[in-house]
Amino acid sequence: MIIEPKIRGFICLTAHPKGCEQNVVNQIDYVKSKEPVKGPSKVLVIGASTGFGLASRITSAFGSNAATVGVFYEKPPAPGKTASPGWYNSAAFEEQAHKAGLYARSINGDAFSDEIKQKTIELIKADLGQVDLVIYSLASPRRTNPKTGVTHNSVLKPIGDTTFSNKTVDFHTGKVSEVSIAPANEEEIENTVAVMGGDDWEMWIDDLKAAGLLAEGAVTVAYSYIGPSVTEAVYRKGTIGRAKDHLEATAFKISDNLSDLHGKAYVSVNKALVTQASSAIPVIPLYISLLYKVMKEKGVHEGTIEQIQRLFADRLYKNEVPLDEAGRIRIDDWEMDEDVQEKVAALWAEATDETLPQIGDLQGYKKDFLNLFGFDVQGVDYEKDVDEMVAIPGLV
Ligand code: NAI
Numbered sequence: 001m002i003i004e005p006k007i008r009g010f011i012c013l014t015a016h017p018k019g020c021e022q023n024v025v026n027q028i029d030y031v032k033s034k035e036p037v038k039g040p041s042k043v044l045v046i047g048a049s050t051g052f053g054l055a056s057r058i059t060s061a062f063g064s065n066a067a068t069v070g071v072f073y074e075k076p077p078a079p080g081k082t083a084s085p086g087w088y089n090s091a092a093f094e095e096q097a098h099k100a101g102l103y104a105r106s107i108n109g110d111a112f113s114d115e116i117k118q119k120t121i122e123l124i125k126a127d128l129g130q131v132d133l134v135i136y137s138l139a140s141p142r143r144t145n146p147k148t149g150v151t152h153n154s155v156l157k158p159i160g161d162t163t164f165s166n167k168t169v170d171f172h173t174g175k176v177s178e179v180s181i182a183p184a185n186e187e188e189i190e191n192t193v194a195v196m197g198g199d200d201w202e203m204w205i206d207d208l209k210a211a212g213l214l215a216e217g218a219v220t221v222a223y224s225y226i227g228p229s230v231t232e233a234v235y236r237k238g239t240i241g242r243a244k245d246h247l248e249a250t251a252f253k254i255s256d257n258l259s260d261l262h263g264k265a266y267v268s269v270n271k272a273l274v275t276q277a278s279s280a281i282p283v284i285p286l287y288i289s290l291l292y293k294v295m296k297e298k299g300v301h302e303g304t305i306e307q308i309q310r311l312f313a314d315r316l317y318k319n320e321v322p323l324d325e326a327g328r329i330r331i332d333d334w335e336m337d338e339d340v341q342e343k344v345a346a347l348w349a350e351a352t353d354e355t356l357p358q359i360g361d362l363q364g365y366k367k368d369f370l371n372l373f374g375f376d377v378q379g380v381d382y383e384k385d386v387d388e389m390v391a392i393p394g395l396v
């Protein structure tokens with residue numbers, strides 16, 4: 001079929017298999033252009049099909065020759081209906097990994113469930129014995145807690161007494177408008193922490209450890225975000241930030257639990273990037289379009305693969321892992337650079353419908369958004385008939 005983007009708000013209902021494949025190949029090429037990293041050898045990536053998780057899987061495999069197991073929750077294709085992009089990404093990744101002689105298997109299902117944890121445990125037990133790195137990179141609007149059966153829905157709201165108001169942009173039209181978000185109540189805060197906090201990460205590590213699947217010195221990493229003051233009320237000091245606080249606190253708990261193995265849990269604070277998860281957060285797309293402009297002009301812009309390659313090469317697999325005062329790894333250092341932030345803050349004050357096309361990188365935002373779904377990727381012939389029924393070779 002001929003596949004075109006079908007955009008509805010901040011999602012796209014279609015995905016292009018060839019475009020997704022090209023994106024994966026480009027990421028692999030980037031990693032291979034860098035010095036190999038003496039990194040992990042057997043890796044489990046939870047949330048492995050898009051964004052930072054996919055970049056982590058690619059960096060492990062093609063930067064350190066690691067065997068990888070990927071867990072994700074993606075929609076398979078049906079005749080005449082495309083799969084979700086993470087499905088096609090994973091198919092392309094596995095094909096490339098197998099071609100390179102690397103072990104790669106995938107599990108598609110709800111990572112929050114006991115069933116998928118058990119399935120993953122059985123696979124690792126049978127095929128790898130143990131893993132020495134576990135990347136936790138889930139982004140989800142809801143989670144059913146397997147112990148209680150309760151389904152929690154997350155919200156993106158400020159916390160406190162005041163309604164948050166600031167600028168935001170519809171990145172399709174370039175229209176800048178004012179958005180107002182009323183504060184969350186206690187229940188909404190708790191639910192968001194239940195979804196995006198560290199509870200499930202801890203369950204995964206507990207289960208893997210109990211099954212004897214964590215190697216001596218095993219490391220686990222989850223991803224967090226801090227960001228600037230303009231997004232603080234709705235991000236870091238809002239409900240999602242509360243969940244990130246919980247995630248960061250969980251790292252210390254997990255590290256304690258892993259101490260007998262000389263293992264360690266880290267949180268890495270990453271840069272703001274266009275992913276399916278971040279496109280859905282109010283205010284963030286406007287911030288990202290200004291940030292991209294400034295960082296590209298300074299020559300310090302990075303995408304997910306550049307971020308994760310740097311995480312492995314310059315942070316995780318350095319002799320000593322450099323940490324901030326709160327014990328976190330920082331690869332948002334170039335984003336949070338004082339000069340970058342001053343410039344973004346000045347642009348923020350000026351941003352209107354009229355000025356944004358000049359002062360912001362709306363084009364870059366839109367392109368990255370389309371790229372997430374395999375569209376607008378250089379070298380792909382979109383006029384050509386493609387088979388939507390792509391299989392993931394190592395799907396368990
Ligand atoms: P993403 O939307 O690209 O990736 C989410 C992944 O989770 C996908 O592989 C998806 O299949 C998987 N997933 C979602 N629900 C699942 C479920 N129930 N079971 C199994 N797999 C499931 O998101 P992104 O942006 O890569 O986010 C990953 C982490 O990075 C999140 O913790 C996010 O907060 C963090 N982060 C994101 C930043 C950004 O700007 N995008 C910045 C800093 C941190």
Ligand code: NA
Nearest residue numbers: 051052053137
């Ligand atoms: Na991810």
